[in-house]
Structure formats: C-alpha cells, structure tokens
Amino acid sequence: MNKVMLTGGGSAGHVTVNLALIPRFRKEGWSVDYIGSENGIEKQLVAPHEDVAYHSISTGKLRRYLDIQNMKDPFKVAKGVFQAYRIIRRRKPDVVFSKGGFVSVPVVVGAWMNRVPVIIHESDLTPGLANRLAIPFARAVCTTFPETEQHLDKGKARYVGAVVREELAKGRAERGRMLCEFTRQKPVLLIMGGSLGARKINETVKAAMGRLAERFQVVHLCGKGQVDPSVRYPFYRPFEYLSDELPDVLAMADIVLSRAGSNSIFEFLSLKKPMLLVPLTKEQSRGDQILNAESFRKSGFCEVLQEADMTADTLADSLFRLYDSREAYRSRMEQYEQKDTLEQLFRLIQAAAKKPG
Numbered sequence: 001m002n003k004v005m006l007t008g009g010g011s012a013g014h015v016t017v018n019l020a021l022i023p024r025f026r027k028e029g030w031s032v033d034y035i036g037s038e039n040g041i042e043k044q045l046v047a048p049h050e051d052v053a054y055h056s057i058s059t060g061k062l063r064r065y066l067d068i069q070n071m072k073d074p075f076k077v078a079k080g081v082f083q084a085y086r087i088i089r090r091r092k093p094d095v096v097f098s099k100g101g102f103v104s105v106p107v108v109v110g111a112w113m114n115r116v117p118v119i120i121h122e123s124d125l126t127p128g129l130a131n132r133l134a135i136p137f138a139r140a141v142c143t144t145f146p147e148t149e150q151h152l153d154k155g156k157a158r159y160v161g162a163v164v165r166e167e168l169a170k171g172r173a174e175r176g177r178m179l180c181e182f183t184r185q186k187p188v189l190l191i192m193g194g195s196l197g198a199r200k201i202n203e204t205v206k207a208a209m210g211r212l213a214e215r216f217q218v219v220h221l222c223g224k225g226q227v228d229p230s231v232r233y234p235f236y237r238p239f240e241y242l243s244d245e246l247p248d249v250l251a252m253a254d255i256v257l258s259r260a261g262s263n264s265i266f267e268f269l270s271l272k273k274p275m276l277l278v279p280l281t282k283e284q285s286r287g288d289q290i291l292n293a294e295s296f297r298k299s300g301f302c303e304v305l306q307e308a309d310m311t312a313d314t315l316a317d318s319l320f321r322l323y324d325s326r327e328a329y330r331s332r333m334e335q336y337e338q339k340d341t342l343e344q345l346f347r348l349i350q351a352a353a354k355k356p357g
C-alpha cells in the first residue's frame, strides 16, 4: 500500500487542494497522513476525515519584517524540522505533497532529510515565501497559472491548473434563497472577503449599502468576528463564514465581489460568476493577489478595483457596470478550458512515490 504525507496550512487556501485529493488517494487504497500546526485552520479542516492521521509540529512565522518575535521564530522552525523529521522517519511515507504555508517548510526539509520525494503545489501566480524556501528540496512544483513557469526553474515546473472542490458544482439556488430568506426577484450579489474576511471591503460595503440595496439582494461573508450588527437592510444577509451551505449560495449568486485569493477566483471561474476583484495590497500580502487579479482581467473574467481607489461610490459603480455586462463576462468564462487537475496531480504524486502503482 502506498503512503502519502500531506502538509500545508495557515489559511483555508493552503488546505483546499489537500482536502480535494484525499478521496482520490482513498479510492486507490493509499494511506494518508497530515502534518499541520497545533492551532491552525488545517487542524479543524482535516478533523472530519477520520482515516487521516494528523500530526502537529511547532511552527514559527517566516516573517518578511523585523519584529521581536523574529528572535524566537528560528528556534520554533528548527524544532518543527526536528519533529517533522521524526514523524516522517516513523510513518515512512512514499511521498510528501506540500501545499505551502509556514508549516510546510519544516515538513519538506524533514522529508528531504529522510530521502522522501516531495511534490509542491502553488496556487498563486508567483510562489509564496514558504514555497520558495521549499522548492530546492522538491522534485516538482505544480502550478495553477501557466505564467508561474516563468518564475521557476523550468525543469521542475508542471502546469496543472486549479483544483476546484467537486461539491461546489452541486449547489441549488433555491436552497440558497431559503437560507438567506431572499424573496425578491432582484439579482443577488455575493460578497466574499477570502477565508479570513476583509475588513476594508466590509467597511466600504457598509458605506455603499444604500445604493447597493436598490439593485441587489446581498449575501455577505464577512469573516470571523466581523459581522456588523448595525448594517441592517431587509435583503442583506451577513454570515461570518459558510461551509456546507456555500455551494447553494454560489448557485444563487449573479455576480461576486471578492478578494483575489487563488482558490476563490478559480471557483468563481468554474461556476461562471462575473467577478469584481479587490486584491490585497503589496503591504497586506506580497502582491500575489494583484498578479492573480491582473491575469484574470487580461482574460476578461473580472473587473479589478484597487483598494486605494475603492470608495462607496467607485465600488457601487463598478458593481453596477459588472452586472450590466454580465453576459459578456459569462461567455468569455465559457471559453475557459478546465483541466483535469486533480487527476494530473494524483498521477504526478504517484509517479514520485517510491513504490509506484
């Protein structure tokens, strides 16, 4: 029996691909282990998969800026490498698949020390810091955007496309309407700030709601602890986060306002939802979302509004314009050819395993 060790975490975006792969491994009779952090979102997301053995290791943030924590973090990372090395030596996986995030770096190094092959997946157009550190230890780097190859050692890059969770296509608009108690005929605007919410978008939506409510019914995924009870409109429904109900809400949405996290935007693309993207700025992230959004804009899948230009009025104007041209966006998205990404990833992981078959 083949054994795979998965890793990745820190935000939902770094766990989604791993979760989508688990049923594929199960189908082939592989055993699956996961190394994540003690308190990260990956622990909660993996917990329902009872047949996946979860191991936690110490993690330190690999900070891009100076701060007193910097002094402690190298020790935490070193401890994480030691723990990951020991877990991998004991569990003896045939291959490690890493999705990125801080927790993945010690795991990749631990795998290399045990001579276990490593395959990496990158969701964004340019590789994140964790993946950049891990790439020298990996056999192959799978990319979501074709452009990413320019940022990598050519021999290692494999363009596989985006993994979109199967259940997202199974949503029912009617159930979404019942959940939100939307009874009007007006179009539905879905606002999604990424897995952690987006404070600046939430504040601007609050200021723009007077105008937005005239044309849309609005469902707003605000992020944990970010629902503002003072925003009250008859057809405005805020939630902190949706899990099982998300497919139904997506099915009901006519257009979407979102950050430009890679998983989210490929989900909207696969469901043909015209999108207005407000990418995280270079200061908030590393500029990856700006590049993700720019690539989608060039393909004609979205409009982009930079955060510095976002006011209540520019936001409402952009959303009205997007809705008015929704058919043109949809027909361009129809042309996008969805690759069989999950299968390609599985095959690459299988080929890298010490005991293929």
Ligand SMILES: CC(=O)N[C@H]1[C@@H](OP(=O)(O)OP(=O)(O)OC[C@H]2O[C@@H](n3ccc(=O)[nH]c3=O)[C@H](O)[C@@H]2O)O[C@H](CO)[C@@H](O)[C@@H]1O
Residues within 6 Å of the ligand: 011, 012, 013, 014, 016, 123, 124, 192, 193, 194, 195, 196, 221, 240, 241, 242, 243, 246, 260, 261, 262, 263, 264, 265, 267, 280, 285, 288, 289
């Ligand atoms: C702040 C930060 O570092 N963001 C990064 C993080 O974003 P983040 O984790 O927000 O990433 P994504 O947009 O890629 O993924 C969010 C995921 O959460 C799901 N979801 C969201 C809201 C909700 O209520 N329910 C729900 O299920 C979405 O469907 C999606 O699958 O990883 C992405 C992929 O590497 C990067 O592009 C982002 O720059």
